[in-house]
Amino acid sequence: MKPFIRLTATAAPLLRDNVDTDAIIPSREMRSVSKKGLADGLFAGWRYTAIGSREPQADFVLNQPRYAGAQILVSGANFGCGSSREHAVWALAEYGFRAVVAPSFNPIFQGNCIANGVVPVVLDGEAVASIAGALEEATEPLLTVDLEAQTVALVDGRSWHFDIDQEARGALLAGLDAVARTLQLADEIAAFRVQDAARRPWIYAPVKRALG
Amino acid sequence: MSRTIFDKIWDAHRVTQTPGGLDLILIDRVLLHERTGGVALRGLQERGLPVFAPDQAFAVMDHIIDTRPGRTDRTLMPTGTDFILATREAAGKAGIRLFDLDDPQQGIVHVMSPELGIVLPGATLVCPDSHTCSQGALGALAWGIGSTEAEHALATSTLRVRRPPRMQVRIDGELAPGVTAKDLALALLGRFGVGGGAGHVVEYAGSAVRALEVEARLTLCNMGTEFAAFTAIVAPDEKVLDFLKGRPFAPSGADWDAAAKEWLSLASDADAEFEVERLFDAREVAPMITWGTSPQQVVPIDGAVPAVGEGQGTAESQRRALDYMGLEPGARLTDLPIGAAFIGSCTNSRISDLRRAAALLRGRHVAPGVKAICVPGSTQVKRQAEAEGLHEVFQAAGFEWRESGCSMCFFAGGESFGPQERVVSSTNRNFESRQGPGTRTHLASPETVAASALAGHIADPRQVAAR
Numbered sequence: 090m091k092p093f094i095r096l097t098a099t100a101a102p103l104l105r106d107n108v109d110t111d112a113i114i115p116s117r118e119m120r121s122v123s124k125k126g127l128a129d130g131l132f133a134g135w136r137y138t139a140i141g142s143r144e145p146q147a148d149f150v151l152n153q154p155r156y157a158g159a160q161i162l163v164s165g166a167n168f169g170c171g172s173s174r175e176h177a178v179w180a181l182a183e184y185g186f187r188a189v190v191a192p193s194f195n196p197i198f199q200g201n202c203i204a205n206g207v208v209p210v211v212l213d214g215e216a217v218a219s220i221a222g223a224l225e226e227a228t229e230p231l232l233t234v235d236l237e238a239q240t241v242a243l244v245d246g247r248s249w250h251f252d253i254d255q256e257a258r259g260a261l262l263a264g265l266d267a268v269a270r271t272l273q274l275a276d277e278i279a280a281f282r283v284q285d286a287a288r289r290p291w292i293y294a295p296v297k298r299a300l301g
Numbered sequence: 302m303s304r305t306i307f308d309k310i311w312d313a314h315r316v317t318q319t320p321g322g323l324d325l326i327l328i329d330r331v332l333l334h335e336r337t338g339g340v341a342l343r344g345l346q347e348r349g350l351p352v353f354a355p356d357q358a359f360a361v362m363d364h365i366i367d368t369r370p371g372r373t374d375r376t377l378m379p380t381g382t383d384f385i386l387a388t389r390e391a392a393g394k395a396g397i398r399l400f401d402l403d404d405p406q407q408g409i410v411h412v413m414s415p416e417l418g419i420v421l422p423g424a425t426l427v428c429p430d431s432h433t434c435s436q437g438a439l440g441a442l443a444w445g446i447g448s449t450e451a452e453h454a455l456a457t458s459t460l461r462v463r464r465p466p467r468m469q470v471r472i473d474g475e476l477a478p479g480v481t482a483k484d485l486a487l488a489l490l491g492r493f494g495v496g497g498g499a500g501h502v503v504e505y506a507g508s509a510v511r512a513l514e515v516e517a518r519l520t521l522c523n524m525g526t527e528f529a530a531f532t533a534i535v536a537p538d539e540k541v542l543d544f545l546k547g548r549p550f551a552p553s554g555a556d557w558d559a560a561a562k563e564w565l566s567l568a569s570d571a572d573a574e575f576e577v578e579r580l581f582d583a584r585e586v587a588p589m590i591t592w593g594t595s596p597q598q599v600v601p602i603d604g605a606v607p608a609v610g611e612g613q614g615t616a617e618s619q620r621r622a623l624d625y626m627g628l629e630p631g632a633r634l635t636d637l638p639i640g641a642a643f644i645g646s647c648t649n650s651r652i653s654d655l656r657r658a659a660a661l662l663r664g665r666h667v668a669p670g671v672k673a674i675c676v677p678g679s680t681q682v683k684r685q686a687e688a689e690g691l692h693e694v695f696q697a698a699g700f701e702w703r704e705s706g707c708s709m710c711f712f713a714g715g716e717s718f719g720p721q722e723r724v725v726s727s728t729n730r731n732f733e734s735r736q737g738p739g740t741r742t743h744l745a746s747p748e749t750v751a752a753s754a755l756a757g758h759i760a761d762p763r764q765v766a767a768r
Contacts, residue, residue, distance in 0.1 A: 107618065109732045115734065119336075122339050167496045170529065195529055196529065197526075200447060204449035271325065272457060274325065275457070278316055285313075297356065298550070
């Protein structure tokens, strides 16, 4: 996982509430048993003129030349609601997005972001609206997300502090993989399970039990 | 110190705390399906990691398998077969019990898991599927995760989780006749909005919840994810014990006795504290129907599409929804003609759902031009329904009778209801193009779906006499 410290990049405003994961990556675009090959299907329902087509819908934000190469997405409340499909984050990341700024995120989507090195930045609705407005008016729609300093800044100097779970921040800054860290605790987990099995035997070996 | 049911389960599963303040939580059950589980298993295998406790992991085919009679590995979704084959292969390699598409215990993961006693009260259960919260209905702490977290849970039997805040939604009063758990779930979304759960563990409590049967509680908890909750949970009681006793994967003998005693002690202490407490009166709930493209855009069945600026969501999102749904403010929902009716999904496809819908359909026929489909939630539900003759009621009424699976709850590139087609659906999501490109979904209870199919327009199920 690529570490994220700070990034100044083109930011695209998609100021809609409740952008769901079906919209981010429609199920029909999840064609292979893989985490890759999804960028093309990102926002397919909005980005292309018709289902299955690859003809750009000219007015969709990502198709506007000024937002070409965007790496930061600015959106509305409850971003990433709906299906838990991690493909939504894989599609965003593969397209090039490294951070999403929104007033709130769906909890599963937020976890998926952190697992893939995409920074979920929570700012209040007013700040998000100001940023989106400034991006629309700017000659160059640039935004800086500084994870180390926990700030978001516009080129005009306005900046906002954001809060983020410190464990998530640490993992994102270092690009750390959680499984490898947890496996260092494998003995502790195994010991806990032995104690637990004495207390709650019915939790263990359910398949063997069902077979009698 | 007083604790909620969530605190009791959480504390019993906390292996340790990380320096960053995350809890390492023991995971008792990992469930996988072919849509997002195959990729997790494959990811793990690519890293050369074994499954830590394969006996506590289960896989099932439900999401993209065909639901038409005589199904095979072929799917209507292009490339769908790849997901089936990959999951079968990966589950075999991992030594995980797979409920394949021809298994008599196969079903939608959130239907078959309770049905088989895989989920148990007081257990932690995760699945890379947002509707995993359904299974909180049995008093388990069950939540949806992504595929990477599923890899973590499989590889370590744990997850690293920040302890979520708690919310109690206390629902007192009795639901009126003809009003169901689905209507209650939709009414809660209408009142508190799709952000209302705000990442909390939401405990549904109160006399109206106690009065719900276990299958109805599964419907209520199912839409916890639509509420943006971390998960939903209901304290286990005698109804849950009666439901689970004798299920194939549930404990028996002395284990059952010990388990049952512990399960009944899980209920939140009387003076336990929640970060947020909400009250709701079940008597206010009517049969509900969504009008828009978010489950919070919902009104009573005899209501009208609200004016822009009234109800949940921004004016802009309401305008988008009106445009997508082909509606004007003030339109009465019961005036809307429908082209299709769908009964199925992890929300409403259990035997009690089918019985209630069949009671309205018995001896009647759907209106001309309405495509009507019933997809039982599991193979066991299907067989039970057939033993009771319900399939004949559905078929005589003009419904297709399918094999179990997620089916047309979502469009994956295969079957669709068609653009601008108006569908009344017992599912959980009315997002743009969820059930097909341009398809207009109205969410409701199975009764409302049945009544609407008969009438050819959205209809109040209370005006159809049960038979």
